[in-house]
Amino acid sequence: MTIFRDIGRYLLMIKGMFSKPENGKMYWKEFIHQCTEIGFGSLGIVAIISVFIGAVSTIQTAYQLVSPLIPPSTIAQIVRDTVILEFAPTLVCIVLAGVAGSRIASELGNMRVSEQIDALEIMGINTKAYLILPKIAAALLMIPLLVVLAMALGIWGGRLAATASGIISGSIYDKGLLEFFVPFNVIFALIKAYVFSFIISSIPAFYGYYVKGGALEIGRASTKAVVVSCILILFADYVLSAILLPT
Amino acid sequence: MIEVKNIKKTFNDKTVIQDVSAVMKAGQCNLIIGTSGSGKTVLMKCMVGLFEPDSGDVLYSGHNFTTMNVEEKTEIRKEIGMLFQGSALFDSQTVEENVMFPLSMFTKDSYKKKLDRVNQVLHRVNIVDANKKFPSELSGGMKKRVALARAIVLNPKYLFCDEPNSGLDPQTALLIDKLIQEITVEYNITTVVNTHDMNSVMETGNYILYMYQGNKEWEGTNREIIFSKNQRLNDFIFASEFLRDAKDMRMLEESGKISNERNMDALLDKDAATLVPPPGE
Numbered sequence: 001m002t003i004f005r006d007i008g009r010y011l012l013m014i015k016g017m018f019s020k021p022e023n024g025k026m027y028w029k030e031f032i033h034q035c036t037e038i039g040f041g042s043l044g045i046v047a048i049i050s051v052f053i054g055a056v057s058t059i060q061t062a063y064q065l066v067s068p069l070i071p072p073s074t075i076a077q078i079v080r081d082t083v084i085l086e087f088a089p090t091l092v093c094i095v096l097a098g099v100a101g102s103r104i105a106s107e108l109g110n111m112r113v114s115e116q117i118d119a120l121e122i123m124g125i126n127t128k129a130y131l132i133l134p135k136i137a138a139a140l141l142m143i144p145l146l147v148v149l150a151m152a153l154g155i156w157g158g159r160l161a162a163t164a165s166g167i168i169s170g171s172i173y174d175k176g177l178l179e180f181f182v183p184f185n186v187i188f189a190l191i192k193a194y195v196f197s198f199i200i201s202s203i204p205a206f207y208g209y210y211v212k213g214g215a216l217e218i219g220r221a222s223t224k225a226v227v228v229s230c231i232l233i234l235f236a237d238y239v240l241s242a243i244l245l246p247t
Numbered sequence: 248m249i250e251v252k253n254i255k256k257t258f259n260d261k262t263v264i265q266d267v268s269a270v271m272k273a274g275q276c277n278l279i280i281g282t283s284g285s286g287k288t289v290l291m292k293c294m295v296g297l298f299e300p301d302s303g304d305v306l307y308s309g310h311n312f313t314t315m316n317v318e319e320k321t322e323i324r325k326e327i328g329m330l331f332q333g334s335a336l337f338d339s340q341t342v343e344e345n346v347m348f349p350l351s352m353f354t355k356d357s358y359k360k361k362l363d364r365v366n367q368v369l370h371r372v373n374i375v376d377a378n379k380k381f382p383s384e385l386s387g388g389m390k391k392r393v394a395l396a397r398a399i400v401l402n403p404k405y406l407f408c409d410e411p412n413s414g415l416d417p418q419t420a421l422l423i424d425k426l427i428q429e430i431t432v433e434y435n436i437t438t439v440v441n442t443h444d445m446n447s448v449m450e451t452g453n454y455i456l457y458m459y460q461g462n463k464e465w466e467g468t469n470r471e472i473i474f475s476k477n478q479r480l481n482d483f484i485f486a487s488e489f490l491r492d493a494k495d496m497r498m499l500e501e502s503g504k505i506s507n508e509r510n511m512d513a514l515l516d517k518d519a520a521t522l523v524p525p526p527g528e
Contacts, residue, residue: 001397019317115335122295122407123323123349 004127008049010206016128031134036200038100038135038143043149045099046092050150054079055159061166072168076158076176081185083154087088089189090237092150093196096143097229101204104135106206109218110197116211132205139201140194147193151186195236205228248273249405249437254303256286256294262287265461268305273437274402276428278329280443281458282483288409291441295327295407296320324355328398328436334390336382336397342369342473343378346397354403368396372426388419391425397428406436410422412444420444424451426436445484449471453522457483 021027057079065075108131111117120127159173168176204225211221250273256264264286271277279287292298294305296312305312307323315323336345343365348419350361367379372392382390389409398406408427424444428451431438440447448455452469457480465480472484485493 022321026352047272055401113253115331118297119331119335119337121297121328121351122324122329125352126321130259134509175318213496 005101006206009210013128013132013200013207013209015027015207016126017133019126019129021063021102021129022125027130027134030130032103034134034138034238035142036192037103037136038136038138038203039146041103041115042096042099042142042146045095046236047153049092050083050088050153051157051160054083054154054159055161056080057087058156058161059165060165062162069145071176073172073176075162076173077179079158080155080177080181081156084185088150088154089147089196090145090233092147092201093143093233096146096196097098097200097204100139100143101200101226101229102222103204104162104201105204105208105211105222106218108205108222109221111213112209113214113218117165128209132202132209135205136198136201138199143192143197144190146190186202188240190224191244192237192240195240196233199229199232199236202233248279248308249294249439250304250306250309251290251294252306254290254305255301255503256289257300257301258292261424264300265434266460267456267461267463268303269456269463269466270311272454273439274432274435275453276431276455277437277439277456278424278448278452279439279441279456279458280448280483282443285458286461287441287458289405295329296324296438325401326404328401328403328406330391330394330398330406330411332410332413334382334394337522339384341379342374342385342393344401345393349397349401351398361394364400366394369393369398371399371430372396373422387414388416390422391415391423391495395430396431399434399436403433404436406431406438407440408442409494410441410443412442412447418448421446421450424489427451432512448484459483460511470527 057075061075061078065078104238108117111131117127117131120130154175162168162173163170204222207221207225208218208230211217237246251267251269251271253265254264255262267286267290269277277296279290281287289298293300293303294312296305300313302434307326310319310323312320312323332466337348340348343362346365346369347361349357354361356364366378370376372395374389374392374396375387376503377385377393380455382393385393395408395411406427411423411427415423424447427438430436440451442448449469449472453466455465455467457465457467457470457477459479465475465477467475475481
């Protein structure tokens with residue numbers, strides 16, 4: 001029964017976000033603030049993860065492709081498609097669920113237990129609209145951009161590893177990148193990024209906004225938000241792959 | 248004026264407030280008192296709309312708040328200021344930003360005009376040279392005063408204070424009480440204070456509503472409380488022997504049986520008898 005109650009409250013929370021802003025300028029300010037927090041705040045970790053994922057993919061693909069019949073440029077193709085289809089959107093979003101998701105849950109949770117949300121309500125502010133909507137909107141804008149960046153850095157990391165360890169030359173890697181390229185893969189990755197962005201921002205917002213208790217409960221809500229977000233990301237990944245990828 | 252009519256509130260089949268009615272007048276401090284768990288915070292949250300009462304009405308200057316739609320409630324809330332028990336300051340904002348927040352949200356004033364107003368209310372609550380400080384850098388009393396400044400910055404018609412003295416030393420608590428009382432009179436605000444601080448009751452209670460186990464047990468003024476025959480109220484207000492003695496003194500003063508001054512000699516004489524050491528010591 002709890003799960004149905006939570007789903008109902010979650011849907012009501014989403015519905016409650018849509019109302020006329022009390023002051024558009026203040027909402028815009030909050031949106032920009034959240035873009036900075038979610039986007040630039042996660043830039044470093046996304047860059048590091050992406051470069052290493054690309055590099056490791058190159059080395060491991062080369063390790064497994066031992067047949068002399070397969071051209072070396074295939075390594076670049078595999079790295080490109082793996083990074084675009086899976087690593088950049090899914091892995092980066094799982095990391096972001098931990099980084100941005102826990103921050104959103106703990107921020108709102110702290111505001112709830114210290115009565116800051118009540119203070120805003122008393123002022124006549126729609127707290128769902130003012131506190132949650134800018135976070136979700138910022139996530140929908142910034143996370144797909146981070147995913148695109150992760151794609152580029154992942155592929156570049158693969159090239160770096162390929163040339164540094166002498167697996168293949170840079171020119172062969174570049175040639176492989178252009179072979180059998182399917183533009184739909186990028187669109188598919190962006191669709192996933194948008195769905196994951198919504199999960200990463202709305203689920204932690206839900207757990208943070210409705211937290212009850214004190215510091216311990218904020219920690220629990222934050223952990224639960226990250227766990228549920230990760231599970232939903234993986235589930236959505238499977239569903240989207242099954243629906244959108246022709247097999 | 249705020250009228251509370253037959254408010255009832257339950258949580259999970261447990262009745263927390265049972266049929267409470269009261270009239271809170273403008274320009275005076277209206278106190279809700281009672282032991283912990285008596286329902287005073289729930290009553291206040293029902294009044295400001297943070298809780299939806301199961302039945303009953305809350306009327307702000309004759310307008311029924313409980314039956315209003317969201318937009319109408321928002322309009323009333325713009326006239327409400329609230330001082331929370333834990334101050335509820337936005338911890339990522341400076342003192343200046345905290346106090347300016349309601350102005351930025353609800354007015355189109357220039358930054359200069361808003362800043363002037365912020366400085367004016369901060370000065371009113373005796374906060375100086377703290378504009379750029381964060382709440383974590385302030386003492387408990389300063390936090391309360393900044394929260395009070397934020398609550399009054401939009402010139403509210405109604406001010407709610409949830410245990411404004413909790414966690415403060417007696418001297419600072421008295422200052423906060425005095426400040427609330429002065430602001431109430433100065434701006435002709437209907438102030439509702441939720442407290443169990445006896446100094447507040449005696450110093451600022453123009454109207455006192457005593458809650459006991461979710462019911463309205465007694466109502467009156469701080470002068471009437473001295474002569475109250477309500478046993479539960481007396482047990483709550485004059486819990487210690489010292490306070491009971493003080494009550495006796497005050498009754499004698501009020502009835503003119505002794506001069507209307509603090510007759511400490513009489514009080515000390517009475518105490519002196521109990522302070523005689525037992526034989527052999």
